[in-house]
Amino acid sequence: xxxxxxxEESYYAAHQKIxxxxxxxxxxxxxxxxxxxxxxxxxxxxxxSWNGRQAILFDxxxxxxxxxxxxxWPQDFVFLAWLLVIAALSLFFFTAVAGRLWCGYACxxxxxxxxxxxxxxxxxxxxxRRMKLDAAPWSVAKFGRKALKxxxxxxxxxxxxxxxxxxxxxxxxxxxxxAGFSASGWETFWVVFYGFATYGNAGFLREQVCQYMCxxxxxxxxxxDRDTLIISYDAARGEPRGGxxxxxxxxxxxxxxxxxxxxxxxxxxxxxxxxxxxxxxxxACAACIDACDSVMDRMAYPRGLIRYDTQHRLEQQATRILxxxxxxxxxxxxxxxxxxxxxxxxxxxxxxxxxxxxxxxYRTLSSGDIExxxxxxxxxxxxxxxxxxxxxxxxxxxxxNRHRLDPSEPTFTVPSGEVFNAAVRVRRNAWNDAVDxxxxxxxxxxxxxxxxxxxxxxxxxxxxxxxxxxxxxxxSPRE
Amino acid sequence: xxxxxxxxxxxRGRTLLTVIWCAFLAAxxxxxxxxxxxxxxxxxxxxxxxxxxxxxxxxxxxxxxFFFAVCxxxxxxxAWLLKS
Numbered sequence: 270x271x272x273x274x275x276x277e278e279s280y281y282a283a284h285q286k287i288x289x290x291x292x293x294x295x296x297x298x299x300x301x302x303x304x305x306x307x308x309x310x311x312x313x314x315x316x317x318s319w320n321g322r323q324a325i326l327f328d329x330x331x332x333x334x335x336x337x338x339x340x341x342w343p344q345d346f347v348f349l350a351w352l353l354v355i356a357a358l359s360l361f362f363f364t365a366v367a368g369r370l371w372c373g374y375a376c377x378x379x380x381x382x383x384x385x386x387x388x389x390x391x392x393x394x395x396x397x398r399r400m401k402l403d404a405a406p407w408s409v410a411k412f413g414r415k416a417l418k419x420x421x422x423x424x425x426x427x428x429x430x431x432x433x434x435x436x437x438x439x440x441x442x443x444x445x446x447x448a449g450f451s452a453s454g455w456e457t458f459w460v461v462f463y464g465f466a467t468y469g470n471a472g473f474l475r476e477q478v479c480q481y482m483c484x485x486x487x488x489x490x491x492x493x494d495r496d497t498l499i500i501s502y503d504a505a506r507g508e509p510r511g512g513x514x515x516x517x518x519x520x521x522x523x524x525x526x527x528x529x530x531x532x533x534x535x536x537x538x539x540x541x542x543x544x545x546x547x548x549x550x551x552x553a554c555a556a557c558i559d560a561c562d563s564v565m566d567r568m569a570y571p572r573g574l575i576r577y578d579t580q581h582r583l584e585q586q587a588t589r590i591l592x593x594x595x596x597x598x599x600x601x602x603x604x605x606x607x608x609x610x611x612x613x614x615x616x617x618x619x620x621x622x623x624x625x626x627x628x629x630x631y632r633t634l635s636s637g638d639i640e641x642x643x644x645x646x647x648x649x650x651x652x653x654x655x656x657x658x659x660x661x662x663x664x665x666x667x668x669x670n671r672h673r674l675d676p677s678e679p680t681f682t683v684p685s686g687e688v689f690n691a692a693v694r695v696r697r698n699a700w701n702d703a704v705d706x707x708x709x710x711x712x713x714x715x716x717x718x719x720x721x722x723x724x725x726x727x728x729x730x731x732x733x734x735x736x737x738x739x740x741x742x743x744x745s746p747r748e
Numbered sequence: 749x750x751x752x753x754x755x756x757x758x759x760r761g762r763t764l765l766t767v768i769w770c771a772f773l774a775a776x777x778x779x780x781x782x783x784x785x786x787x788x789x790x791x792x793x794x795x796x797x798x799x800x801x802x803x804x805x806x807x808x809x810x811x812x813x814f815f816f817a818v819c820x821x822x823x824x825x826x827a828w829l830l831k832s
Contacts, residue, residue: 330804332787346784438805455809474757474765481762482769 286403287476287540289386290396290532294559303374304383312428315435320652327437333686338652339613340686344620345650348613355605360485362598364492366590367577368499369553372486378478379552381429381471382538385422392418396535422472423464430464476539480550490549495580496588500553502533502544502575503583510544515568526574530564533557533575543575619657620648621727621737630718630744638696639745640675645691647727649683655729656682659693662724662738671697672723672743680730695723697745719747767827771820778815783808 317324319337326335334341334349341348363370372379393399393414405411434456435443446452447460470478479486493499507527513519519526527544534542536556541548543557561575581588626642634640649655658680663672675694683689721743729735757765788807 329783329808332804343784343787349784453803453805455805458809477757477762477765482766484773 287538288396288400289538289540289556290535290560291390292536292556292559292563294562296555297559300374300383300554304380307375307377307380308384312432315432315440323439323441325436326439328439329437335686340650340652342620342648342650344648345616348609348616351605351609351612355602355609358598358602358605361492362595362602364489365494365497365594365598368493368497369489369551372479372552373554376552378470378483379554381467382475384425385471385475386538388421388425389418392421422468426464426468426472427460428464429467430460430462433463434459476550476552479539479552486549486552492594494592494594495584496590496592498577498579499547500543500551500555500558500575501547501578501580501583502527503573503578504544505583507544507574519570526565526568526570528564528568532560532564536560616650617735617737618649618651619655619727619729619735619737620646620650621725621739622646622648623725623739623741625741625744631746633746634696638698640694640696641743641745642692642694643725643741645681645693645725645727645739647681647683647689647691649685649687649689651735652685654682654684655731655735656680657727657729659691660726660728661695662726663721663743672721673698693725695743697743719745721745763827763831767820767823771816771823774819774823775812775815778819779808779812782815783811 314325315323319335322335324335324337328335332343334345360371389399393402402411402414431443431447432440437459438456443452443456446456452460474482503526507525509523509525510527510529511524512529513522513524533544534540534557536559537543538554538556539550539552541550543551555577558575558577562572565572565574579588622645624644624646626644629642632640632642645659647657649657658678659674660678661672661674672695675696679691679693681689681691722740723743724738724740726736726738788804788811791807
C-alpha cells in the first residue's frame with residue numbers, strides 16, 4: 270500500500286483498488302463448488318413448494334415461519350434465538366479447528382464478490398486487461414465494456430433483491446406483482462434496498478467489507494491458537510527468496526524454494542502478502558495456495574510452500590487437533606444441537622390464549638345465572654387440520670359444578686397453521702350461590718366484583734395428545 | 749506490487765460506511781426482537797379502522813427505519829466524538 274503521509278486527523282491510509290488475478294487449483298475449484306451450491310440454495314429455495322405452500326417462507330405479514338412441514342410462530346421465538354446461538358458456536362468451533370473457513374467458502378460477502386468478479390472478468394478481461402482498461406482514456410470500446418459489466422451487475426443485484434424479498438413474501442405472487450408494476454411500495458423498496466446493498470458490497474466495496482466493516486474479522490483471532498489450521502507460508506523452506514532458472518536446485522545458489530514470482534500477492538482478493546505471516550485481512554480463500562502450487566509444479570519443486578498448516582507444525586512441533594478449546598466448543602455445540610432437536614420434537618403443535626370479553630365483566634341472566642364471555646384463540650401449529658373440543662376446569666368441582674360452558678361441549682375446526690377465534694360463554698348457576706357458601710377460591714379485587722380462577726382445556730378429537738390449557742378469570746357480583 | 753492500483757474510497761467514506769453498517773446490524777437485531785414480541789396489527793387497525801387485512805409490512809418497515817435512524821445517530825455520534 271502506498272500510504273500517504275499520515276496526518277493527525279486521519280488514522281487511515283488511502284485504500285487502493287485491488288485487481289485480483291484469476292487462479293485455478295483444487296481450492297479454487299472447491300470454492301467455486303461451494304459458491305454454486307450456496308447460490309443455488311439461495312436462488313432456488315424460494316421457488317420450492319411443499320404441501321402446496323412455499324417450502325421456505327418467513328411470512329412476516331402473517332407472523333409465521335414455514336420451514337417445509339414445520340410452522341414457527343412468534344411464541345417459538347426461542348427456537349430462532351437457539352438457532353442463532355448454534356450458528357455462532359459453529360463459527361467458533363470451525364474457526365478454532367481450521368481458521369476462517371467461513372470467510373473463504375461460505376460468507377455471502379465472499380460468494381457474491383466471487384460472482385461479481387466473474388462478471389467483471391467476462392466483460393473486461395483478465396487482470397492485466399482490466400488494469401489497462403482502467404488506465405486507458407474513455408473510448409467507445411471502454412464504455413461498451415463498462416456498460417455491459419454494469420448491466421450484468423445491476424441485473425444480478427436486482428434479481429438478488431427480488432429473491433431476498435421472496436423469502437418473506439410468496440415469491441410467485443411477488444414476481445407477478447413486480448412484473449405487472451403492482452407491487453406495494455414497501456416491497457419495491459426492499460427489493461431495491463437489498464439489490465443496492467448487494468451491488469455496493471460485492472461490486473464496489475468487496476474486500477473492504479472484510480477489512481473495515483466485519484466484526485468477525487476482528488475477533489476471530491481470539492479463537493485461534495498454535496494448533497489452528499491456517500494458511501501459512503513455510504518461511505524456513507522458502508527463504509531466502511529470489512528468481513532463478515527453471516530446474517536449478519535452489520540449494521546450490523543459496524536460495525530457498527520461493528521464486529519471488531509474487532503470484533500469491535496478485536491472486537489475493539484482499540491484496541496482502543501471505544509471506545509476511547498471517548494477517549487479519551486474510552479471508553482464508555486459499556487462492557495463494559493454488560497459485561504457489563502451480564509455480565512449484567512448474568519448477569518441479571514439491572507443493573505446499575504455502576499450505577494449510579498449524580503454527581506448531583511450522584515450528585517442527587507436535588500439533589494436537591483435540592485440545593481443550595476444541596473439546597469445549599464441540600461439547601457445547603453437540604449439547605445445543607441435541608437439545609434443539611429434542612425441544613423441536615417435543616414442541617406442542619397447539620396453542621391456546623384466552624381473552625376475557627373487554628366490554629362487560631359479567632351479565633346477569635333472567636334466570637339469575639351469571640354469564641361471562643371469552644374469546645379463545647386456538648392456534649393449530651400442526652401440518653394438518655384438527656377439530657378441538659373445549660372443556661372447562663374449575664376449582665369448585667366438588668361444590669357441584671357451579672361453572673359450565675355454554676354450549677356444553679363446543680368443538681371448533683382449525684385449519685393447519687391458523688389461529689381460530691372461538692367465542693365461548695361460561696355460566697355460573699344462580700341456585701348454587703345460595704346453597705354453597707364455601708366459595709373459597711373467590712377473591713374480591715374490585716368493589717362489588719368477585720373473581721374465580723377457571724381453566725380452559727382444548728383437546729384434538731382425533732389425537733388426545735394434542736392438548737393445551739390456559740387460565741382465565743370468571744367475574745361475578747360479590748355474594 | 750501496488751503501483752498498478754488506484755485509490756478506491758477515502759477515510760471519510762470509510763467512516764460513513766462503518767457508521768451505516770453498524771447501525772444496520774444493531775437495527776436488524778432490534779427489529780427482530782421487538783417485532784417478535786410486539787404484533788403491530790392492532791396499531792394498523794387503529795390507524796386504518798376500515799382495513800380488513802392490516803398491512804403489517806408497512807409497520808415492520810417503518811419500525812426498521814426508525815431503529816436504523818436511532819442506531820445511526822448513536823453510531824455517528826460515537827464516531828464523531830472518537831475523532832475529535
